[in-house]
Amino acid sequence: MHDDTLPQAGAAEAALREAALDYHRLPSRGKIAVTPTKALANQRDLSLAYSPGVAYPCLAIEADPNCAAEYTSRGNLVGVVTNGTAVLGLGDIGPLAAKPVMEGKGCLFKKFAGIDVFDIELNEKDPDKLVEHIAALEPTLGGINLEDIKAPECFYVERKLKERLSIPVFHDDQHGTAIISGAALLNALELVGKPIGAIKLVVSGAGAAAIACLDVMVGLGVKREHIYVIDSKGVIQSERADAAKLDESKQRYCQQTPARTLADAMHGADVFLGCSAAGVLKPEMVATMAARPVILALANPEPEIRPELVKQVRDDAIMATGRSDYPNQVNNVLCFPYIFRGALDCGATRITEEMKLACVREIAALAKAEISDEVAAAYAGQELHFGPEYIIPKPFDARLILRIAPAVAEAAAASGVATRPIKDLEAYRQSLSRFVYQTGLVMRPVFAAAKARKGRVIYAEGEDERALRAAQVVVDEGLARPILIGRPAVIAQRIARAGLRLEVGRDIELVNPEDDARYRECWEDYQRLMGREGVTPSMAKAALRRSHTLIGSMLLRRGDADALLCGLVGRFEQHLDHVRDVIGLREGAHCFATVNALLLDERTLFLADTFVNEEPSAEQLAEIAAMAVDELRRFGIPPKVAFVSHSMFGSSTRPSAKRMREAAKRFKALRPGVACDGEMHGDAALSEEIRRNFLPETTLSGEANLLLLPNLDAANILFNVLKMTGGHGVTVGPVLLGAAQPVHILTPSSTVRRVVNMTALAAAGAR
Ligand SMILES: NC(=O)C1=CN([C@@H]2O[C@H](COP(=O)(O)OP(=O)(O)OC[C@H]3O[C@@H](n4cnc5c(N)ncnc54)[C@H](OP(=O)(O)O)[C@@H]3O)[C@@H](O)[C@H]2O)C=CC1
Ligand SMILES: CC(=O)C(=O)O
Numbered sequence: 001m002h003d004d005t006l007p008q009a010g011a012a013e014a015a016l017r018e019a020a021l022d023y024h025r026l027p028s029r030g031k032i033a034v035t036p037t038k039a040l041a042n043q044r045d046l047s048l049a050y051s052p053g054v055a056y057p058c059l060a061i062e063a064d065p066n067c068a069a070e071y072t073s074r075g076n077l078v079g080v081v082t083n084g085t086a087v088l089g090l091g092d093i094g095p096l097a098a099k100p101v102m103e104g105k106g107c108l109f110k111k112f113a114g115i116d117v118f119d120i121e122l123n124e125k126d127p128d129k130l131v132e133h134i135a136a137l138e139p140t141l142g143g144i145n146l147e148d149i150k151a152p153e154c155f156y157v158e159r160k161l162k163e164r165l166s167i168p169v170f171h172d173d174q175h176g177t178a179i180i181s182g183a184a185l186l187n188a189l190e191l192v193g194k195p196i197g198a199i200k201l202v203v204s205g206a207g208a209a210a211i212a213c214l215d216v217m218v219g220l221g222v223k224r225e226h227i228y229v230i231d232s233k234g235v236i237q238s239e240r241a242d243a244a245k246l247d248e249s250k251q252r253y254c255q256q257t258p259a260r261t262l263a264d265a266m267h268g269a270d271v272f273l274g275c276s277a278a279g280v281l282k283p284e285m286v287a288t289m290a291a292r293p294v295i296l297a298l299a300n301p302e303p304e305i306r307p308e309l310v311k312q313v314r315d316d317a318i319m320a321t322g323r324s325d326y327p328n329q330v331n332n333v334l335c336f337p338y339i340f341r342g343a344l345d346c347g348a349t350r351i352t353e354e355m356k357l358a359c360v361r362e363i364a365a366l367a368k369a370e371i372s373d374e375v376a377a378a379y380a381g382q383e384l385h386f387g388p389e390y391i392i393p394k395p396f397d398a399r400l401i402l403r404i405a406p407a408v409a410e411a412a413a414a415s416g417v418a419t420r421p422i423k424d425l426e427a428y429r430q431s432l433s434r435f436v437y438q439t440g441l442v443m444r445p446v447f448a449a450a451k452a453r454k455g456r457v458i459y460a461e462g463e464d465e466r467a468l469r470a471a472q473v474v475v476d477e478g479l480a481r482p483i484l485i486g487r488p489a490v491i492a493q494r495i496a497r498a499g500l501r502l503e504v505g506r507d508i509e510l511v512n513p514e515d516d517a518r519y520r521e522c523w524e525d526y527q528r529l530m531g532r533e534g535v536t537p538s539m540a541k542a543a544l545r546r547s548h549t550l551i552g553s554m555l556l557r558r559g560d561a562d563a564l565l566c567g568l569v570g571r572f573e574q575h576l577d578h579v580r581d582v583i584g585l586r587e588g589a590h591c592f593a594t595v596n597a598l599l600l601d602e603r604t605l606f607l608a609d610t611f612v613n614e615e616p617s618a619e620q621l622a623e624i625a626a627m628a629v630d631e632l633r634r635f636g637i638p639p640k641v642a643f644v645s646h647s648m649f650g651s652s653t654r655p656s657a658k659r660m661r662e663a664a665k666r667f668k669a670l671r672p673g674v675a676c677d678g679e680m681h682g683d684a685a686l687s688e689e690i691r692r693n694f695l696p697e698t699t700l701s702g703e704a705n706l707l708l709l710p711n712l713d714a715a716n717i718l719f720n721v722l723k724m725t726g727g728h729g730v731t732v733g734p735v736l737l738g739a740a741q742p743v744h745i746l747t748p749s750s751t752v753r754r755v756v757n758m759t760a761l762a763a764a765g766a767r
């Protein structure tokens with residue numbers, strides 16, 4: 001980690017450390033929690049959940065153990081088990097220090113594939129005892145993901161567990177890494193036009209990950225005699241003093257060669273694979289590689305070499321790391337959530353070679369497949385066409401689960417290990433889309449678009465500590481260039497008090513409302529704009545002194561910024577008045593409106609109109625829905641629109657029911673390609689079953705994600721109630737619809753996180 005050829009750590013590293021520690025500590029400790037899935041609200045629930053009712057599923061399972069998959073959460077529960085002996089590239093830091101990584105794997109299992117995880121850190125180094133402890137967990141778990149257990153013990157532990165248990169056991173560092181690097185190798189070689197049987201492969205590391213990668217690569221066609229492996233003592237070769245005592249896994253790759261060091265072995269290498277330690281590959285070694293080399297530097301968190309160092313000596317290399325901040329992230333996160341999803345769903349008793357190969361095939365093919373709109377949105381501004389900077393899919397590619405899990409389930413059935421083979425794979429594939437658009441992944445496309453544009457975003461309430469803290473995150477993340485309106489001395493004092501690192505000029509721009517060279521031009525422009533609304537020059541001057549939102553709007557209008565955020569203080573309507581006067585409606589829009597997003601645990605819901613139109617007409621509702629649909633697309637979410645009401649498909653003839661019915665009709669005419677139905681009850685909007693019971697030919701499938709409410713009260717009340725009841729749901733909004741330029745009016749209750757999210761949204765909308 002502290003190699004002098006690595007880029008300087010500096011302030012960015014310090015900021016990352018601080019942000020990572022805060023992320024783990026706040027607002028709750030750690031990253032995961034256990035949540036009940038059944039109601040426990042009254043005496044009856046209690047007698048069903050616990051004594052006496054609980055005895056019935058117990059007895060059913062005693063009579064038929066297969067029932068456990070039916071009556072308990074075991075079938076969706078994976079144990080991420082470690083003893084902390086090879087934690088990332090940090091080494092043997094022990095089981096307690098490994099816990100953040102295991103919780104992290106738990107988060108990824110849950111977010112990417114809906115799988116629950118118990119992270120289990122065992123204080124045990126003896127392989128036999130480790131096997132005993134883990135095997136004893138079989139009744140608890142539907143699968144076991146071994147993690148960060150060092151080689152060679154990990155090989156023994158996994159083999160013994162596989163022999164004993166009838167649930168899938170998968171050592172992620174071996175097989176997850178091997179699957180993804182196998183796919184990356186195939187695709188990279190296709191790009192450089194080298195046949196796999198002819199390549200010289202040099203591998204740094206001979207542990208869990210490296211050996212498993214090698215086994216898969218040999219299976220894919222790499223010749224054993226073309227492989228050179230280096231461990232902490234040098235090249236693994238027959239004349240080494242410890243050659244005879246090497247573990248069997250290393251013996252398999254022992255060479256007869258004069259090469260003794262990594263530098264020796266690298267001469268003429270076509271491919272470098274690193275599963276070892278930070279910074280061991282030096283630029284001068286890369287310089288000696290063959291033409292069009294492939295470098296997979298997978299050590300985490302610091303790779304064997306950074307891409308910028310490779311670039312200094314080669315412009316013909318294909319480069320991948322295990323990190324998310326460079327192109328080509330070769331990381332087992334692309335595999336383990338989905339291989340377990342497929343395995344659990346078909347009741348696989350083990351993970352077979354066929355299942356692993358299905359993963360390699362799907363991952364490799366996905367990088368070459370057409371990009372969907374959603375993936376393009378998630379990675380806006382990045383080149384996602386198969387090529388040197390895109391040899392494997394990205395972790396946020398929604399297609400990973402849709403393609404890998406069914407392929408794994410199919411392979412499990414073909415290799416005879418599926419106890420519940422999936423009969424209708426297409427229906428299964430469809431059902432997997434429920435995992436795709438979940439909390440946490442939702443802001444991703446917006447952040448990507450913001451980063452690509454790096455717009456200048458004005459914070460009207462630049463003195464507010466939330467704006468300052470948000471600006472710090474925005475600068476650190478490279479989401480936008482903040483422009484803060486406020487008195488410089490006050491801002492400087494508050495930056496210092498909050499311990500922020502913002503520097504005027506370098507990170508942020510200031511607009512001093514008491515002294516800005518543009519003041520005269522701004523008030524003159526404003527007066528010209530509002531002259532026929534009774535605004536005199538002295539009123540214009542005073543208004544520009546008084547309202548920071550007005551200043552921000554004028555600067556945005558002049559093109560001195562790309563987007564504006566206001567509303568941290570004061571009433572929504574006051575801010576909207578300025579936006580209406582200065583920015584106005586965008587072409588074709590007839591009204592302003594707002595949509596709020598609720599990122600709940602199980603779903604993301606957008607509600608409109610939460611802040612502007614008190615009793616919108618059917619025509620307005622249809623237009624608001626159309627504008628909100630465009631926002632959903634910005635999140636990469638395919639919109640499903642429901643016009644909700646107290647009425648269900650004509651069950652009421654009250655005016656508001658008729659209005660919602662008419663609105664749905666108008667919306668369908670306006671956006672014929674968008675899934676939509678109405679009017680309907682709120683529960684029907686979220687359940688196709690309820691809808692179909694009323695109207696089999698409903699024009700909406702699955703769950704609606706955009707709800708149009710009949711009036712402001714209903715929308716605002718529903719939003720706030722859901723906000724309070726939806727677990728630790730995050731909200732985004734209000735998103736202002738209809739404005740001619742990107743402006744959003746926040747609310748006084750906004751948190752720093754909301755301000756950051758809204759900054760990204762505003763910057764993403766910047767032209
Ligand atoms: N990107 C990804 O998806 C993944 C990346 N990894 C990374 O791979 C690395 C190894 O993990 P894992 O296999 O689980 O750990 P192991 O402890 O099982 O293996 C580590 C290996 O690295 C070797 N090694 C240590 N230092 C050096 C050195 N200076 N030069 C050459 N070899 C060295 C060790 O040698 P010796 O045998 O002599 O002790 C050992 O063979 C970690 O950095 C980890 O983060 C792992 C899994 C997935
Ligand atoms: C990614 C991973 O599992 C590791 O680096 O250990």
Ligand SMILES: [Mg+2]
Pocket residue numbers: 088147148172173
């Ligand atoms: Mg690992």
